[in-house]
Amino acid sequence: MQLHFIRLVLTWTLISCWATDALAFLSALVRQAAPHRTRRRSVVRAASKAHGEHKSLKEREGLKLKPTVWTEFQGLARETQAVNLGQGFPNWQPPSFVLAAAHGALTGPHHQYTRTAGHPPLVELLAEKYSRHFDRDIDADTEVAVTIGASQALYVAMQSLLSAGDEVILMEPFFNLYDGQVRLAGGVPRYVPMDWREGSGGQRGSWRVDFDVLRQQINPLTRLIILNTPQNPSGKVWERSELEELASIVREHPNLMVISDEVYKFMVFDEPSQTAAASPLPAASAGEADSDSSDDGEGEYRGKPAGHIHFASLPDMWERTLTVSSAGKTFSITGWQVGWLVGPAQWLTRVQLRLPFMQFCAPTPLQQALCNILTEASEPYREFSTYYDWLRHEYQDKQGKLCAALERAGIEARPGNGGFFVMAEIHNIAVPDHYLREGTPARPEMTRDWAFCRWLAKEIGVVAIPASAFYSMENRHRGENLVRLAFCKTDDVLDEAARRLERVAEFRRLDSGASSAHTLTVTGALRGEVT
Structure with a gap:
């Protein structure tokens, strides 16, 4: 019995030694095959400790979760009954073909759970459309995932791509959801401010990225760049030359990925230079042809977003890009x-594995309805060749209406080329002193843009969003004289906003510096300057 026990011990010892040697050998092979990944992980571990990974989840979330610009200004809109040009949602009924598709889906048999990663008819349709957009075959089962809105798409993408301590580059101003989602995934945001450059020779101004600054921000920890075109809040549409420059930077860094947020892709209405060309949109001719459409030999395809360039369609960028979109804005x-x-499947697999832990599926009847909606949108609509052409024309008109109202009020508009927001410059509008002194839970240390927006809501009756909400703490000063307004509103709402904004002209500072009845001097709230 004792001899048998000794044999068992010796056998187990030999097996353990063999397993240990085998594991060591395999580990050496892995390190040899991917030394850059091993080095990167060690750097990430060190950075994670430096960034406070020792804190509990509750402690870390407590540092991040607080009242936001949205909670404050939604509350102000309700409290004041002001014209709400703050939040970006259209205030009209969807098109009739959208409502008909919803009714058809709700009266049909589509009321139970569907596939978690997407209703099969919808993912097949999305794969077909994006195959045309990207000029490659997209697999519906492995390269598409349906989510609860674009916000969840962004969230699950970051959860799938980021490890603790990974760094993410955000171009400022940026949609402020990005910053919070990066942090919740354990990432560390790094910021690259864009600059507004005035136009010349009759050309309008535009927001520009300094690619030298972008390159300087990239280091071994950099994992992700978030691209948004057309951009919220600025309306910037990235030109082809800019996208190609960004792609060249991505090629230089093997571990670098891009999330391309393209929810406004069908709203490029005043195209910058070097985009895939479609002409500006006079109403009489806008619907006659979509120059970004393509004939694939089976009839004209009219579903491509005119003037928009998908980053994933650039050479080598498919493997490095997760593209986010949705139906809500369109x-x-x-x-x-x-x-x-x-x-690509290697990344979408990670996304699809996480989705069941977030929800079982997006609403089945709404996914079914979208199958008909996405098809009908490429058909003639009103006097236009497609619904998408009509949409571009409609938003271009609304942007012009809002910009004209701002200029009459003495506020300098900074219109973009797409989306449904416009930024505006308010440096020459006086803000009453007490608004500058009053902090709020969302902005304890008051900034000029925030104070202006509170004053605008309470005393003028129009809600706008302070631009500093779209900047990091370190660059918040860049937004102190900027606000964002939404023009995705009915004409009667925009007309009422224009009527109310006329009062703002009374608070305009005189260029000479002479005071008027409404020009107020700030006492210490903003370095003693007139505001």
């Missing part, structure tokens, strides 16, 4: 909350 159904991700 079809005025932001409350439906159906979005999607498109990207």
Whole structure:
């Protein structure tokens, strides 16, 4: 019995030694095959400790979760009954073909759970459309995922791509959801401010990225760049030359990925230079042809977003990009909350594995309805060749209406080329002193843009969003004289906003510096300057 026990011990010892040697050998092979990944992980571990990974989850979330610009200004809109040009949602009914598709889906047999990663008919349709957009075959099962809106698509993409301590580059001003989602995924945001450059020779101004600054921000910890075109809040549409420069930077760094947020892709209405060309949109001719459409030999395809360039369609960028989009902005159904991700299977597999832990599926009847909606949107609509052409024309008109109202009020508009927001410069508008002194839970240390927006809501009756909410703490000063306004509103709402904004002209500072009845001097609130 004792001899048998000794044999067992010796055998187990030999097996353990063999297993240990085998594991050591395999580990050496892995390190030899991917030394850059091993080095990167060690750097990430060190950075994670430096960034406070020792804190509990509750402690870390407590540092991040606090009242936001949205909670404050939604509350002000309700409290003051002001004209709400703050939040970006259309205030009209969706098109009739959208409502008909929803009715058809609700009266049909589509009321139970569907596939977690997307209703099969919808992912097949998305794969077909993006195959044309990207000029490659997209696999519906492995390269598409349907989510609860674009916000969840962004969230699950970051959860899938980021490890603790990974760094993410955000171009400022940026949609402030990005910053919080990066932090919740354990990432560390790094910021690259864009500069507004005035136009010349009759050309309008535009927001520009300094690519030298962008390159300087990239280091071994940099994992992700978030691209948004057309951009919220600025309306910037990235030109082809800019996207190609960004792609060249991505090629220089093997571990670098891009999330391309393209929810406004069908709203490029005043195209910058070097985009895939489609002409500006006079109403009489805008619907006659979509020059970004393509004939694939089976009839004209009219579903491509005119003037928009998909980053994933550039050479070598498919493997490095997760593309985010949704139906909400395009079809005025932001409350439906159906979005999607498109990207290479190696990354979409990670996304699809995480989705069941977030929800079982996006609403089945709404996914079914979108199958008809996405098809009908490429058909003639009103006097235009497609619904998308009509949409571009409609938003271009609304942007012009709002910009004209701002200029009459003495506020300098900074219109972009797409989306449904416009930034405005308010340096020459006086802000009453007490607004500058009053902090709020969302902005304890008051900034000039925030004070202006509170004054605008309470005393003028129009809600706008302070631009500093779209900047990091370190660059908040860049937004202190900027606000964002939404023009995705009916004409009667925009007309009423214009009527109320006329009062702002009374608070305009005189260029000579002479005071008027409404020009106020700030006492210490902003370095003693007139505001």
